[in-house]
Amino acid sequence: MxxxxxxxxxxxxxxxxxxxxxxxxxxxxxxxxxxxxxxxxxxxxxGIGIIRTHYTHPVLAELAYRSLQLFHHFKERFGGHDAGFYPCGYYILVGESDVETLGSIVSMHQPLGINVRLVSPDEAQAEVPFLRIDDVAAAAYEPDSGYGSPxxxxxxxxxxxxxxxxxxxxxxxxxxxxxxxxxxxxxxxxxxxxxxxxxxxxxxxxxxxxxxxxxxxxxPVKPVVEHVVVMERPADYAASHPVVSDLVNLCYIRSDAGQPYTRIGNSDPKYHPQFSLDSADDFNGQRFPNICETLRQKLIHRCPVLGTAPTVETYSGIWGITPxxxxxxxxxxxxxxxxxxxxxxxxxxxxxxxxxxxxxxxxxxxxxxxxxxxxxxxxxxxxxxxxxxxxxxxxxxxxxx
Ligand SMILES: Cc1cc2nc3c(=O)[nH]c(=O)nc-3n(C[C@H](O)[C@H](O)[C@H](O)COP(=O)(O)OP(=O)(O)OC[C@H]3O[C@@H](n4cnc5c(N)ncnc54)[C@H](O)[C@@H]3O)c2cc1C
Missing domain, CATH: 3.50.50.60 (FAD/NAD(P)-binding domain)
Structure with a gap:
């Protein structure tokens, strides 16, 4: 040897x-x-690359906060190399049943040093003008979060x-x-x-x-296929927008800096058993039936201006889920x-x-x-x-x- x-x-x-x-x-x-x-x-x-600190577990919130700081100083910290980090801000939207939980989590995060505050759904809409908010009961905002390129x-x-x-x-x-x-x-x-x-x-x-x-x-790690749909926003809404975690519809969206595109992914755990594979070697970029249309509809629900917008791309990746x-x-x-x-x-x-x-x-x-x-x-x-x-x-x- x-x-x-x-x-x-x-x-x-x-x-x-x-x-x-x-x-x-x-x-x-x-x-x-x-x-x-x-x-x-x-x-x-x-990966879609969302970088946020919003976690229900304090240890995860602390780890995410420390990582976020590293992303903010990535180039200085890591020899001038670029992570493609774009701190465009992050909104989390919740429905009636989650209002109290959101408040507790924001109160848990602030003493950790995390820059987060509760905002009204109207304020979120003022920042992202094409957001539908009639089913949103509360929101929070992390100005320092955003996304990077995995x-x-x-x-x-x-x-x-x-x-x-x-x-x-x-x-x-x-x-x-x-x-x-x-x-x-x-x-x-x-x-x-x-x-x-x-x-x-x-x-x-x-x-x-x-x-x-x-x-x-x-x-106990299950390989699961995760789907992404990319749609093109109309010219009036071409400017980039913050990341949005939509806990009403269980999905997440982000824009691409400098491009009129919005990406959506699923965060509804009910789909994961359906999209699991026996082995990660079985992943070949496949898309499971119907899910991309479901994601498109979720995006149109949250952003009605995308109702007639073209779908630019659909694709999938694989991740490993534990219990x-x-x-x-x-x-x-x-x-x-x-x-x-x-x-x-x-x-x-x-x-x-x-x-x-x-x-x-x-x-x-x-x-x-x-x-x-x-x-x-x-x-x-x-x-x-x-x-x-x-x-x-x-x-x-x-x-x-
Ligand atoms: C569509 C999608 C959206 C996502 N969105 C987000 C998000 O918004 N924010 C976020 O934080 N995370 C997100 N994730 C999750 C995130 O991308 C993963 O958690 C992260 O990339 C995991 O990295 P990893 O290095 O553990 O695994 P991987 O990136 O899967 O790397 C494992 C590597 O091991 C290699 N390997 C396997 N077996 C062997 C072997 N025997 N010998 C040598 N090499 C081997 C593989 O080829 C692979 O390159 C997303 C993932 C997907 C798919």
Whole structure:
């Protein structure tokens, strides 16, 4: 076994790239990131990229807030590379049944330092003039939030990791993890040979279940297809608009900076079982029947000026969902030397900068208050029936919030 590495990161999405970068920054020795295809081949290639701090769980809100700060200073912080971050502001709209919940969440966020305030639906409409608000009972606004480009961010993080000494190798699938006689990580096996290492970080996203199944670690991560519809706004409304999370209709929308396009994605958990695949390898960009038309109708409902607007594009991506919609970030005591950061369930992009920072500290053995924020994402929570549970939840949004 000629080749060796101190740490092998498996998976070149935004999470793997961020972890590799932060490890390289912390001078963790020879860090090697192996990606089976191109960077951002999975969820990170198709994500809609919304960056907000609105979470019902305080730990997630804090992580999102810290990540948001990193996005605001991305270029200075990460060697001049660009994440495509566009802080266009973020509205969350709720119906009658969620008014109290929204108020409690805003009150929970403000002491964390998050710049958020309750606004009237009229105020939201003044900012986004084509919004329909007759079914909106309350709203909140985060002026510092917005969206970024997940593929651009992944490449930026990987490029920075490379500059700091990490090696990024694409078209190199890890076929399996080899263990020594005591069951500890000994090597990763690729088509071109084995690479000896004592530390592997599994960042394979929606491939998580199949990747570690041979080790007796079948991760509860379901690959699910997520659809996106893009429509062109009429000329009178061509200016970009803030991101809108619509918890009345369970969808999210964002514009494209400098383009008259609005994108919509689904946030109704009832669809997820219908759109799940047995294996992430079965994903080929397929669109399930009817959902794109449903999304189009949801968008027209919220933005009636789009009633006769052309649909510019429909597409799909894949994400890996866990039973509580939260990631699994841990050291796997079953297999000494193996760590994981998978199952980001449709909201991992916004968390990727901070997760890379904290996970690199965790792997290198640093223990501090910030690293302990990751404790709620431990692998054993599924066996212990101790899923991540926010103190307060929206009526129909499930764990996505
Ligand atoms: C349509 C859509 C909209 C989204 N919208 C948002 C949003 O608005 N905001 C937000 O925060 N998040 C959003 N997400 C979710 C977000 O994109 C993901 O949570 C995030 O990209 C996960 O990154 P990851 O690195 O964990 O996984 P991935 O990006 O899936 O990366 C995993 C990588 O591992 C590689 N891999 C797998 N097996 C192997 C192997 N054996 N060897 C080597 N490499 C391997 C894959 O090829 C892949 O590149 C969205 C996702 C989709 C699909």
């Amino acid at each position: 000629a080749e060796t590495a101190d740490i092998v990161v498996v998976g070149g999405g935004c999470i793997g790239a961020s972890i590799a970068l932060h490890l390289a920054e912390r001078k963790a020795g020879k860090v090697l990131l192996l990606e089976q295809k191109e960077l951002a081949n999975g969820a990170s290639g198709k 593929p651009l961010t992944t490449i930026a993080l990987a490029n920075r990791a490379r500059e700091l000494g990490a090696e990024i190798r694409t078209h190199t699938p890890v076929l399996n993890i080899q263990l020594d006689l005591e069951g500890r990580v000994e090597a990763v096996v690729t088509p071109t040979g084995a690479i000896a290492t004592r530390t592997v970080i599994d960042c394979v996203g929606p491939w998580a279940k199949q990747f570690t199944a041979p080790l007796g670690l079948p991760f 509580d919609y939260q990631p699994i970030i841990d050291r796997l005591n079953h297999v000494p030397g193996l760590y994981c950061a998978v199952g980001f369930s449709g909201h991992g992009y916004k968390l990727s900068p901070i997760v890379g920072d904290l996970m690199s500290q965790f792997v290198l053995g640093d223990v501090n208050e910030q690293v302990h924020l990751l404790d709620i994402f431990r692998f054993s929570r599924f066996q212990d029936n101790n899923l991540v549970k926010p103190p307060i939840s929206y009526a129909n949004a499930g764990g996505l919030r």
